[in-house]
Amino acid sequence: AQSVTQLDSQVPVFEEAPVELRCNYSSSVSVYLFWYVQYPNQGLQLLLKYLSGSTLVESINGFEAEFNKSQTSFHLRKPSVHISDTAEYFCALHAGGTSYGKLTFGQGTILTVHP
């Protein structure tokens, strides 16, 4: 069985400060990892994904995440946040070799950026 744990339910931060949202996973097989962002009362938007290759993946709006197999982590980072980054962020896992595309989600981290 697979699981995803987001270590912080809420992260408050001031504008232009750096932020890290932590995600750890458990799986006995190879994994694909995703970060999704959700704004209030909206669906999820894909932020970035790790499928294979370089362990550092980046999004178009300045977020990055690093796949660390030895620590089973996929933390999301941004060096300088904006008010518009306020949202809930979900880490998700897709276990390789499964017969269907089930995503296992973490509980979510609410990022609040203060002026």
Next chain:
Amino acid sequence: DGGITQSPKYLFRKEGQNVTLSCEQNLNHDAMYWYRQDPGQGLRLIYYSQIVNDFQKGDIAEGYSVSREKKESFPLTVTSAQKNPTAFYLCASSISPEETQYFGPGTRLLVL
């Protein structure tokens, strides 16, 4: 524009009533999914469909039913057997089960 649409945005259900949530996609994706979102619990898979006329139960299928008669459409019915239906319901699709999932805007279901 290609995308996933869900309707209605808000839905109210009376006791003992079945309600149906719509999900339509024009992305030509084979696979479609229904998730339920509750505060602090992330998303949980209700049903999924890899191809037309085929669907499988996810982790929390009890009290729900689906159909997949057309590639573009994957409606979800919340039956009276679902005793705690209040939640945010999200539909997703992907080119194939192994590919990235893209989500619709969601439907919020409330019980009167």
